[in-house]
Every structure is written in C-alpha cells, then in structure tokens.
Amino acid sequence: MNDLRRQLKRQKNLVIGGLITLGIVILAIFAPLLAPYDPINQADLLHSEEAPNRAFLFGTDTQGRDILSRVIYGARISLSIGLVAQCLNSVIGVLLGLTAGFLGRWWDDLVMGLTNIMLSIPALVLALAIMAVLGPGLWNVFLALGFTNWSYSCRVTRSQVLAARSLDYVTAARALGCGRVRIMLTQILPNIVGPILVIATLGVAYAILTEASLSFLGLGAQPPTPSWGGMLSTAREQLFTAPWISIFPGLAIFITVLGLNLLGDGLRDILDPHTTRQRR
Amino acid sequence: MLVYALRRLLQFIPTVLVISLIMFFLLNVLPGNAALMAAGVQDRGMDAKYVEQMLKKWDLDKPLHLRYWVYLKNLAQGNMGLSFLRGEDVRQVLLARFWPTLKLALAAMLIAIGVGVPLGFVSALRHGSWLDALSMIGAVSGVSIPQFWLGLLLMFLLSVKLPLLPTSGYGDGSLLHLILPAITLGVGYMALLARTTRAAVMEILTADYVRTAEAKGLSRFVINGKHVLRNALILVLTTAGLQFGSLIGQTVIVEKLFSWPGIGSLLVDTIFQRDIPVVQGCVLLIILVFLCVNLAVDLLYALIDPRIEYR
Numbered sequence: 001m002n003d004l005r006r007q008l009k010r011q012k013n014l015v016i017g018g019l020i021t022l023g024i025v026i027l028a029i030f031a032p033l034l035a036p037y038d039p040i041n042q043a044d045l046l047h048s049e050e051a052p053n054r055a056f057l058f059g060t061d062t063q064g065r066d067i068l069s070r071v072i073y074g075a076r077i078s079l080s081i082g083l084v085a086q087c088l089n090s091v092i093g094v095l096l097g098l099t100a101g102f103l104g105r106w107w108d109d110l111v112m113g114l115t116n117i118m119l120s121i122p123a124l125v126l127a128l129a130i131m132a133v134l135g136p137g138l139w140n141v142f143l144a145l146g147f148t149n150w151s152y153s154c155r156v157t158r159s160q161v162l163a164a165r166s167l168d169y170v171t172a173a174r175a176l177g178c179g180r181v182r183i184m185l186t187q188i189l190p191n192i193v194g195p196i197l198v199i200a201t202l203g204v205a206y207a208i209l210t211e212a213s214l215s216f217l218g219l220g221a222q223p224p225t226p227s228w229g230g231m232l233s234t235a236r237e238q239l240f241t242a243p244w245i246s247i248f249p250g251l252a253i254f255i256t257v258l259g260l261n262l263l264g265d266g267l268r269d270i271l272d273p274h275t276t277r278q279r280r
Numbered sequence: 281m282l283v284y285a286l287r288r289l290l291q292f293i294p295t296v297l298v299i300s301l302i303m304f305f306l307l308n309v310l311p312g313n314a315a316l317m318a319a320g321v322q323d324r325g326m327d328a329k330y331v332e333q334m335l336k337k338w339d340l341d342k343p344l345h346l347r348y349w350v351y352l353k354n355l356a357q358g359n360m361g362l363s364f365l366r367g368e369d370v371r372q373v374l375l376a377r378f379w380p381t382l383k384l385a386l387a388a389m390l391i392a393i394g395v396g397v398p399l400g401f402v403s404a405l406r407h408g409s410w411l412d413a414l415s416m417i418g419a420v421s422g423v424s425i426p427q428f429w430l431g432l433l434l435m436f437l438l439s440v441k442l443p444l445l446p447t448s449g450y451g452d453g454s455l456l457h458l459i460l461p462a463i464t465l466g467v468g469y470m471a472l473l474a475r476t477t478r479a480a481v482m483e484i485l486t487a488d489y490v491r492t493a494e495a496k497g498l499s500r501f502v503i504n505g506k507h508v509l510r511n512a513l514i515l516v517l518t519t520a521g522l523q524f525g526s527l528i529g530q531t532v533i534v535e536k537l538f539s540w541p542g543i544g545s546l547l548v549d550t551i552f553q554r555d556i557p558v559v560q561g562c563v564l565l566i567i568l569v570f571l572c573v574n575l576a577v578d579l580l581y582a583l584i585d586p587r588i589e590y591r
Contacts, residue, residue, distance in 0.1 A: 117298050120574070122529025125547070125566050132551040132559055133306050201407050209426055216428045217548055232429060236537075243436050250429030258424035265420075 012264025020259025028075040031110070035069035039226040042066065050241040059244040060201040061235070067245060070226035071252045077227045078256060081141060082204040082212045089207075090144030091198045093153025094189075100186050101161025111154065118151040124210055131219045141214055145207050153199050160192035194271030198264055212253050218248035228253045281579065286576050295571065296564070300355065303563055305346050307556045360564075361557040365550075369490060370561040374543065378565070380450060381542030384534070385527050388466035389456050389520065396470035396515055400477025401509065410518065415474060422471025431464035431537045448539040461538040465530060469523050476519045480512040487511075514581060521577025525570030 008015050021244045027034060036057075044064035052059040060068035060077060100111035118126075127144040134140035164170060167186065212218040215229025228249040235245035285355060336343045339350065360370035399419075403412040438460060439447040451457040484490060485508060493503045532544035539545070547562040 002407065008413055049290065113294075113299075117295050120295055120525075120566055120571055121299060122570060124532060125529045125563055128532065128547060128551060129303060129306060129559065132554070171392050204423070212426055216533065217536060218552075229426075229428075232426075236432065239432060239436055240440055241459075245414075245431070246432050250426060250432065253426045253429065254421075254424055257426070258421060261420060261424050 004100060011266050011269060013262045017259050017262025017266050020255060021263050024256050024259060025074050027072055028079045029070050031076055035072040037066040037068045037069040039073040040224045048056055052244055058248045061245050062238060067248050070231060071248050072253060073226040074228040078211060079207045079220055080137060082208040084142050085145035085207040086200055086203040089150040090153050093150035094157050094196060097154040097157025098161055098184050101158040102165055115151045115154050123148045124213065127210060127214065131214060136219045136222060141211055141220050145210055149203060154196050156199050161188055161194055164188050165190055198268045198271055201260055201264035201267055205257045209257055282576055285579060292571055294405035299567055300564060301479060303560050305353060307559060308344055326401060360561045363558050364555045365553055370557050373558060374561050374565055377541060377546050378541045380540060381531050381544060384461055384465060384531055384542060387462035388527060389524055391462055391466035392469035392473050396473030397477050400474040402479055404478045419471040419474045422467050427464055427468060428533050428537050430467060431534060434460050434464060450541050461534050465534045469527060472523060473516060473520060477512060477516050480515040481508055484508050484511050517577060517580060521573055524573045528566050528569050
C-alpha cells in the first residue's frame with residue numbers, strides 16, 4: 001500500500017491526468033443527471049445572452065439555452081468521437097504494424113511506404129478533404145478522423161515487433177509449433193501493448209482537438225447538437241457582447257485535452273521501456 | 281550531399297502521385313452536384329441541356345480514369361486546371377494566397393523558436409526550480425489549448441478590452457495585423473519546442489563530453505553555448521522542421537478565424553463551395569511544402585552536425 005502511494009506520488013502527471021479524465025468521463029456518462037437544463041430544447045429568448053448568475057452558472061447563449069448543460073452534454077460528443085476515432089486508428093495501425101514487422105519483405109515495404117505517405121499529409125488537411133467528400137455531420141467526422149491518424153500507431157507497433165520477434169519467447173513459441181497469427185496475437189501483442197496504449201491516449205486528445213476544429217469550421221456536429229467546437233463556432237459573433245459563450249466550451253476542450261495529455265505522459269513514464277530505463 | 285538531395289527529390293514523385301491519386305478519386309466521387317457547381321448552378325431544376333454543356337466544358341462527362349490521366353499530364357506541366365467557380369487558373373489563385381500563409385507560418389515559427397528554445401534551455405539548466413516548473417506547466421498547457429479558442433481569447437483581450445491590435449483581416453499586410461494570428465498559431469509549437477529543448481538539454485548535460493569540458497575548466501558559458509546548445513539544436517531543429525510542415529496545415533483554422541487571406545482559408549471556403557480543382561491544388565501545395573521543409577531540415581543537419589554525412 002505504501003509502495004503504491006509512493007509510486008503515485010512520483011507519477012504526478014498520471015494521477016492529475018487520470019483524475020481529470022475520470023471527471024470528464026463521469027460528466028459524459030451522467031450528463032442527464034448532472035445537467036440542470038435540457039441542452040437543446042430549453043431555448044428561452046427571455047433569458048438570451050445572460051451573463052453567469054445563480055440560475056445559469058455559465059450564463060446562457062443567444063437562444064437562451066443554459067451553457068453549463070450544453071458543456072456537460074458536449075463531453076459526450078467529444079469523448080465518443082475521441083474514443084471511436086482513436087479505436088479505429090489503433091486497430092488499423094496495430095494490424096498493419098504488427099503484420100509489417102512480423103512478416104517483413106514486400107508487405108513491410110508496402111506498409112512502410114504507405115505510412116510514410118500518410119505521415120507526409122497533415123492529418124487535419126486530410127480530414128478536411130474527406131469531409132469535403134462526405135459533407136458536414138457528426139458521423140462523417142467519425143470516419144474522417146478514424147482513418148487519418150493511424151500512421152503513428154503503425155510505426156510504433158512495427159518498431160516494437162521488430163525488437164520483439166527475435167526474443168526467446170517468440171523463438172520458443174515457434175519451436176512449439178505456434179502459427180504466425182497465434183504468435184502475433186498471443187505472444188507479441190500482449191508484450192508490446194504499453195507503447196501502443198501511450199500513443200492511443202495521446203491520439204484521443206488529438207482527435208478531440210481535431211473534432212473541435214472541424215466543428216469550429218462548420219464541418220463537424222451540426223447545430224443544435226451541443227458539441228464544444230460547434231458552440232465556439234457560433235459564439236464567435238457574440239465575442240464582443242457575450243464573451244462567456246466562448247469561454248466555457250473552450251475551457252472544457254482545454255481541460256479535457258490537458259488531462260489526456262498528462263495521462264499519456266504519465267503512462268509513457270511507466271510503460272515505455274525507453275523512458276523507464278532512463279529513469280532507472 | 282547533392283546526390284542525396286536529388287534522390288530525396290525523386291522520392292517526392294511517388295508520394296505526390298499516390299496523394300494526387302487518393303485526392304482525385306476522393307474528391308471526384310462527390311455526388312453529382314460537382315457538375316452542377318461547375319455549371320454555376322445550384323438549382324437542380326436547371327435546364328438539362330445547359331448542365332450537359334457545362335459537363336462537357338469541364339470534361340466531367342468523361343470516365344474518371346481518363347480525367348485523372350489528363351489531370352496528371354497537366355500537373356506534370358505545372359497546370360492545375362481552372363477553378364469551377366471563378367474560372368481562374370488555379371495556379372494563379374494559389375500563388376496569390378501563398379505569400380500570406382507563408383508569412384503567417386514563418387512569423388509563428390519565429391515566435392515558437394524565439395521563445396520556446398530559450399525557455400526550454402533555461403528550464404533544463406535550472407532543473408527542479410520554480411522557473412522550470414512554471415515553464416513546463418505553461419508548455420503542457422500550450423500543447424493542449426485549442427488554437428481557435430486561444431485566438432478568440434487574444435482577440436477579446438487585445439482587440440476588444442484593450443484596443444491595441446486589429447481583430448482580424450490582412451489590412452495592408454502590416455505587422456500589426458500579423459501579431460495576433462502569429463501568436464495564436466505559434467503558442468502550441470512554442471510549447472512543444474520548449475519541452476523538446478528541455479529534454480534534449482537535460483540529456484546532453486549528463487554526456488561524457490560535457491563532463492570532460494567541465495574537467496578542463498571551461499567556463500559554464502562556453503560549455504552551455506558551445507557544447508550543450510549546439511548538440512541540443514539537432515533535436516530541436518528536427519522537431520521545428522517537422523512542425524513547420526504541420527504548422528502550414530494548422531494555418532487553416534487560424535486563417536479562418538482571423539479572416540486571413542491564405543491557402544488555409546481558401547481551402548475551407550472551396551470545400552464548402554465544392555470547387556474541386558482549387559481544393560486539390562490547396563492540398564497538393566500544402567503537402568509539397570511539407571515535403572520540401574522536411575528535405576531542407578535533413579540537409580541542414582549536416583551543416584549543424586559535422587558527424588552527419590549524406591551519401
């Protein structure tokens with residue numbers, strides 16, 4: 001117990017990042033219980049653009065909707081996009097990296113060539129191009145972000161597989177007659193999951209930021225869906241008269257991304273063999 | 281080194297080919313309204329004959345693979361086609377917008393390097409001090425802050441509350457109009473560079489050659505300036521170079537927010553207008569800049585670090 005406490009004390013990033021992320025997850029799951037008002041249907045022009053007060057802690061927007069409720073519900077959209085998009089990216093990246101590193105030869109050349117090309121396209125530009133094809137909308141954002149950011153996972157997985165494939169436990173599995181797929185999935189993958197998890201955590205933060213950017217440009221979730229980026233996009237026009245409409249959704253994005261970045265850094269400190277070795 | 285540079289330049293060709301292929305097919309599977317856009321018509325009830333004429337005019341009636349072949353042939357000659365909406369040469373449209381984007385990206389990078397590198401350097405030298413803690417809190421916050429929100433806050437503070445700077449626009453291209461967008465774009469990269477520099481310097485401070493320099497009795501100033509900073513610069517340059525490419529991509533948001541007339545805002549506008557030739561041109565240009573910057577960074581390594589030699 002004391003050992004765990006000492007460990008946690010040393011891992012400030014992990015603890016702070018973990019707590020922030022946990023808080024946002026709780027906010028998203030229990031949004032209907034925590035939000036004081038309905039985020040979409042409670043429009044009331046009599047309360048339009050009210051500054052923060054007791055009834056509306058974060059103030060109201062142009063349509064008189066409670067910003068606090070919209071920010072709480074916005075956590076659902078941001079987190080779900082971040083998680084689903086990064087899951088897709090991780091699955092693609094890990095599958096390609098695992099097979100490229102393990103099978104090698106022409107498949108490795110092909111995958112690495114494709115990865116290098118993907119790395120040479122700024123992910124936001126590619127996401128924008130895909131959004132141009134699919135059109136604005138929340139589901140299209142899932143697709144645009146889920147297929148554009150797998151190259152980092154792929155590279156990290158491949159490099160880990162290259163290091164692992166000549167280790168004794170892989171040779172032993174081969175000698176026991178295990179097939180390629182079985183070695184990849186049951187022997188190598190569980191042993192390299194740490195660095196992949198780190199990339200995935202940072203990827204969720206990146207996906208949330210990119211979704212907010214796309215929504216800000218008017219390509220993401222469409223009104224009246226309460227997405228943080230979308231709220232900021234519409235708040236731009238009221239910046240001079242009602243700045244609180246911009247402040248709180250932006251703060252929510254900032255805190256969420258900060259939490260995930262800290263969590264990613266903390267996980268890297270524990271799980272990444274390179275940094276662990278350095279620390280020792 | 282020349283051979284290496286040429287080889288790298290040749291490697292651009294397959295990259296550009298694959299990207300152009302992906303972009304072309306992606307953008308051209310747009311549902312039929314691309315043709316209507318080309319015809320300058322949004323109303324589907326428009327005269328079918330007129331639409332057909334327009335399709336013919338823009339070659340949109342030909343099969344996709346033939347259109348791609350023509351597009352590639354034109355691209356090889358530096359011809360990017362005509363804008364569906366304005367009828368102007370895409371190359372000219374891009375050229376007119378390129379300088380504002382480059383100016384913005386360079387100014388942002390200057391801020392990022394000018395503040396981030398010294399901050400990271402001092403943090404590493406004063407490792408564990410309040411300055412180190414403060415600058416690293418700033419760095420992790422800078423990486424996490426959404427650019428467009430930061431831009432809105434800066435706009436509110438420096439243009440509305442304290443009317444020191446113009447809220448948006450390019451103006452006559454003066455420095456005053458550049459400051460807010462450049463800070464907005466540069467803060468994230470500044471934070472990243474501060475973190476990278478700090479990590480690099482901290483690693484170098486424990487290197488044998490630094491200990492040897494100390495044992496020789498060299499002054500702290502010489503050790504830090506000549507041995508530590510120069511070696512740390514390699515890693516910093518890599519990060520800065522790689523980031524410059526993505527910085528060009530990130531200008532999309534900042535340009536749109538500050539109504540900056542660059543490639544990024546053009547890309548967003550033409551996506552909404554479905555002006556496919558211009559969208560293709562913007563994406564290709566951004567990627568080409570990204571590739572060229574990466575090459576330039578690789579070549580610069582050799583100048584900074586004599587141990588690196590390209591064959």
